[in-house]
Amino acid sequence: MEPHEVYWEYINVVHQRPLTPLLANYSAMVGIAGAIFLFWGWARLRPVESDGAERRFALPVAVALMIAGLTNPILEVLQPGRVMNMYLFGWDVAGSAIIKFGVTLLPLFALLCWWLGAAALRPEIEAALHGRPAAVSAAGDLLTLWVRHFDPLAASCCRKAIISLGLLLAVFAILYSGVFLMTEHGIVFWDSAFLPVVFFASAVAGGAGMLGLIVPLGRHLTGNAGEETASGPYAGLLAASVAGGALWLLWLQFTGHFGSVEVRRALDLVNGSRRGLAWGWWFGLGAVLPTLLLAVSPLRRIALFRYIASAGAVIGAFALRFAVLEIGQAVPKSGAGQYLYAPPAGMLSDLVLNWVYFVGWIALFWLLLPYRVRARGAATTIA
Numbered sequence: 001m002e003p004h005e006v007y008w009e010y011i012n013v014v015h016q017r018p019l020t021p022l023l024a025n026y027s028a029m030v031g032i033a034g035a036i037f038l039f040w041g042w043a044r045l046r047p048v049e050s051d052g053a054e055r056r057f058a059l060p061v062a063v064a065l066m067i068a069g070l071t072n073p074i075l076e077v078l079q080p081g082r083v084m085n086m087y088l089f090g091w092d093v094a095g096s097a098i099i100k101f102g103v104t105l106l107p108l109f110a111l112l113c114w115w116l117g118a119a120a121l122r123p124e125i126e127a128a129l130h131g132r133p134a135a136v137s138a139a140g141d142l143l144t145l146w147v148r149h150f151d152p153l154a155a156s157c158c159r160k161a162i163i164s165l166g167l168l169l170a171v172f173a174i175l176y177s178g179v180f181l182m183t184e185h186g187i188v189f190w191d192s193a194f195l196p197v198v199f200f201a202s203a204v205a206g207g208a209g210m211l212g213l214i215v216p217l218g219r220h221l222t223g224n225a226g227e228e229t230a231s232g233p234y235a236g237l238l239a240a241s242v243a244g245g246a247l248w249l250l251w252l253q254f255t256g257h258f259g260s261v262e263v264r265r266a267l268d269l270v271n272g273s274r275r276g277l278a279w280g281w282w283f284g285l286g287a288v289l290p291t292l293l294l295a296v297s298p299l300r301r302i303a304l305f306r307y308i309a310s311a312g313a314v315i316g317a318f319a320l321r322f323a324v325l326e327i328g329q330a331v332p333k334s335g336a337g338q339y340l341y342a343p344p345a346g347m348l349s350d351l352v353l354n355w356v357y358f359v360g361w362i363a364l365f366w367l368l369l370p371y372r373v374r375a376r377g378a379a380t381t382i383a
Contacts, residue, residue, distance in 0.1 A: 019184075019329065021343055022072045024321035025354050027177035028206065029069030030106060031199060032317060033062040034173030035207025037113060039233055041163045041170065044153070054232065057218040058211060059117030060369060064361035065210075066110035066173075068354055102176050109169040116166065118144040119153045121369055128370035143368070174203045181324070188259075189266035189328040194251035198320065201244035202286065206317030208237035209290070212310030214362070216303075222371050234306060237313055238294040244320075245287035262331060269327045278323040286316010 040058040118125065126148055129140045141148060153159045178196025181187075211233040252270065255263050270278045290309035292299075299305045343351075 019325055020347060021322055021325060021351060022347065022354075023177065024318055024325055025351055026069050026072035027199065027321045028203070028318040029065045029072075029354075029358065030176065031174045031203030032206040032210050032314070033065035033069065033113070034109070034170040035204045036062040036065070036211060037109075037166055037170035038174075038204065039207060039211060039236060040116075041167045044163050045160060053215050053219050054211060055120050056371065057215050059113045059120065060365040061210060061214050061362060062113045063110055063117065064358050064365060066106065066113065067361055068358035070106060070110070071357070072354060101172070102180070105169055105172055106176065109166070109173050112162075112166050112169065115145045115147070116152060116162070118369075119147045119151055121371075122147050122151050122153075124370040124373045128373045174200050177321070181328075187328045187331075188262040189255075189331065190324070192251065192255065194247060194254065195324065198244060198247045198251060201240050201247055202282075202313075202317045202320045205237055205240035205244055205286070205290065205313040208233035208240060209310035209313030209317075212237060212306060213314070216307075218366070218371070221366065234294055234300065234309070237290055237309065241287050241290040241294070241309075241313060244316075245283060245291065248283060248287070248320075265331045266327050269330055270323075274323060274327050274330070277319060277326065281319035282316050282323050285312045286319055290316075 036058050040054070040062075043054070121144075125140065125144055129137045129148065132140070152162050175196050178199035181190040182192065182195050184190055215232065252267060256267055259267070289312045293305045293309040294300050
């Protein structure tokens, strides 16, 4: 830090933020992707067959989220080479930091999601590639990781082992950013075991909400909108919304009674200048609204209310992380006032464009994958 930066830091005029709101995008996208795999993997391990559309659509959505989320660290550091250094030298210089596990396990999790997502479409992939030229078949096999020749979901023991591994990686993906913030030195508001737990609950709600939005849309685009029911991921969305809201209140009560002076200063921001972000966008829209719409049975039967609850949970997962980042970094160690931070226009556009980027990957997957191809021997068109 330059001498003039030390001076401005001392009088609380400028603050060198270690993390920007781009981490909120990264955390929300990766966490929601992990939660989607939890829903998908749990349904595959149960003996009762679940929603066919969810089985086919869920994992490509998780892959799109992982790709879009993993681009945020590159935007954050502005130098892709620094991200590559994490892979080349991270094990030597990162010590016990969780980041060295993240840069290894998160891409592997994305690759596993794509492999299993392609395996769920194996009959349709076989029908789509049947009779095609050798070059087209080879390209299709490469794109789908050769699921025509080895189906990871065929044998029961193999399926359970691979999905169980995926569930472990999914839990890691959900907890990763929360644990990363919890162990970040110097910001006392993040130094709590409540943080990754609240992040976990909000990610599960966001994952259920994403499925509640994407799966009906996928049915509509493939001509099978009539399959939709009021069940699906909404029970998980309700439970996670209640848990996330309750854990948030418990966290604030605990830190209010037992936290340090610096933590209580952060709580003053939660109930003060940042209350719209913390209580409105996160708690109200992301936890309370889905709970109210889904807990009342007559409301839950209305499709529009289910979509509103789903969208609220997804927005809330991002808003929670944005609020935690903003509040944690707004408290100066001197105790004098608070840091004000306005994201630059370029960063705000990055936040929005990253979600557009995610939608673009979903559109690409729906064009590439054979959702409308009739499998040999099937009686109906695949959704």
